[in-house]
Amino acid sequence: MRAPFFIALLLGGGLLGASAQDLFQRKTDPISNELAEMYLDGLQFLVDTQSLDGSWPDNYGSEPGVVGLAVAAMLAHGNDPNHGPYADAIQRGLDHVLSQQNEANGYIGNSMYNHGFATLALAECYGAVEDARLGPALQLAVDLILSSQERNPRNAWRYNPDSRDADTTVSGAQVVALFAARNAGINVPDDSFIKALGYYDDMRTSNGGYGYTSAGGPNQNRTAIGTLAFALAKKTDFPDFQKGLDYLTQNLNYRDRAYPYYFEYYMSQALFHADFQKWEEWNEINIRYLSATQAPDGSWPGNKGTTFSTAGALLSLALNYRFLPIYER
Numbered sequence: 001m002r003a004p005f006f007i008a009l010l011l012g013g014g015l016l017g018a019s020a021q022d023l024f025q026r027k028t029d030p031i032s033n034e035l036a037e038m039y040l041d042g043l044q045f046l047v048d049t050q051s052l053d054g055s056w057p058d059n060y061g062s063e064p065g066v067v068g069l070a071v072a073a074m075l076a077h078g079n080d081p082n083h084g085p086y087a088d089a090i091q092r093g094l095d096h097v098l099s100q101q102n103e104a105n106g107y108i109g110n111s112m113y114n115h116g117f118a119t120l121a122l123a124e125c126y127g128a129v130e131d132a133r134l135g136p137a138l139q140l141a142v143d144l145i146l147s148s149q150e151r152n153p154r155n156a157w158r159y160n161p162d163s164r165d166a167d168t169t170v171s172g173a174q175v176v177a178l179f180a181a182r183n184a185g186i187n188v189p190d191d192s193f194i195k196a197l198g199y200y201d202d203m204r205t206s207n208g209g210y211g212y213t214s215a216g217g218p219n220q221n222r223t224a225i226g227t228l229a230f231a232l233a234k235k236t237d238f239p240d241f242q243k244g245l246d247y248l249t250q251n252l253n254y255r256d257r258a259y260p261y262y263f264e265y266y267m268s269q270a271l272f273h274a275d276f277q278k279w280e281e282w283n284e285i286n287i288r289y290l291s292a293t294q295a296p297d298g299s300w301p302g303n304k305g306t307t308f309s310t311a312g313a314l315l316s317l318a319l320n321y322r323f324l325p326i327y328e329r
Contacts, residue, residue: 031320035287039321041298042314043077046070046307047089048297054096059305064100065114065173067093068121069265069311076318081129094125098137105161106140112148112157116173119145123180124324142181145174146192154202155195167213168203171196172225172266179232183325193233200226208243221256223248224266231273245274252282255289261302261312264290268316279319286316 046056055062056070071093074086081090097118101108108118119141126134148161156166157174175196182188203210203226209218210226227244230236248270256263264286271279290313294300302309318324 032287034291035317035320038287038291038294039077039314039317041294042300042310043074043086043298045298045310046074047086049299049307050089050092052092054092054094054099056305056307058307061305061307062096063114064097064109065111065117066305066308066311067096068118069315070307071097071121072124072324073311073314073318075124075128076315076321076324078321078323081125090125090129091131094121094129094131094134097121098133101137101140103140106137106142106144107161108141111159112161112163112170113159113173115141115144115161116157116170116177119177120173120180123177123184123186126184126186138181138184138186142178142186142188145178146188149174149192149195154199156199165213166199168200168210168222168225169212171199172229175229176232176269180325197229197233197235200229204240204244207247208240208245209247210244218247219256220248220254221259221263221266224263224270227274228266228270231270236274241274245278249275249278249282252278252285259304261300261304261309261316264316265312268319272319283319290317 049056049058050070051057055067060066071090074090074093075081077086079086081087097108100114100118108115119138122134122138122141125131126138144161145157148157148163149155151162152158152166153164154166156168156171157163158166158170175193178188178192178196200210203212203215203222205211205215205218207218208223210222211217212222223244227241227248230241235241248267267282268279268286271282290300294313298310299306300309300313302312
């Protein structure tokens with residue numbers, strides 16, 4: 001077990017600095033019965049539908065990134081990952097993720113989306129799950145993210161490790177994974193974060209939102225990702241950040257129709273780290289929304305498969321529990 005378990009953003013002072021008081025803020029209000037039942041029903045769906053090889057049989061359910069998010073959703077509930085009710089499912093999921101890693105270069109799956117989310121899962125499990133494979137696998141995965149960034153002229157990431165272009169969504173998965181890895185004790189150079197934030201600076205539009213491959217055409221999804229990147233780095237004290245936050249919170253009832261649970265996943269984290277009061281407002285809306293859309297079997301439907309949708313929905317609720325280090329303020 002890494003000690004302390006909830007250590008976050010190891011540098012103090014400048015970039016990535018945070019006070020001890022900020023790092024260890026915890027919610028003292030009890031979890032509501034409605035939220036607890038929603039979360040447990042969602043987890044039970046994931047357990048009941050998981051295949052013996054650790055993947056899920058639905059659309060995208062065998063992708064290591066999706067499996068990683070499902071594992072993170074289980075870990076986020078706070079039960080003992082080695083002996084608790086989800087221990088077997090967590091271990092099967094990790095077995096699947098690790099089986100998809102290239103032992104030579106550390107690449108997990110067939111896209112940097114998969115790699116980023118799978119690396120995040122390894123980082124959150126490292127030090128919590130008793131599995132000697134996790135440390136070496138996480139180090140290899142982080143090394144690939146860093147080497148991919150070094151080769152990229154934009155200092156960011158796109159669909160494969162050798163991409164010469166970049167976009168804000170694929171890059172977001174890598175940035176969050178690197179923060180989680182640093183939280184876990186893996187050495188991630190400051191320069192990597194500085195370059196990544198520089199890329200997001202270039203992608204920011206005049207209204208504070210973030211574009212996809214250029215500083216144009218912002219939307220809520222990408223603005224949540226960009227906001228989260230700067231918030232995790234504790235770099236929020238500049239006018240354009242507030243403009244982006246205003247853009248993001250202009251309509252807290254907004255829901256993305258194309259990628260609803262992808263949006264839920266990033267929106268919850270962005271507001272939690274950037275503006276706790278706005279997160280509390282949005283969280284109440286999110287709980288009502290997810291309560292109304294959860295299926296009787298505990299899942300949430302979506303065009304990317306019920307496993308991805310359910311994992312994304314649960315992780316958007318997991319800020320209420322705050323057991324994952326990346327979910328610590």
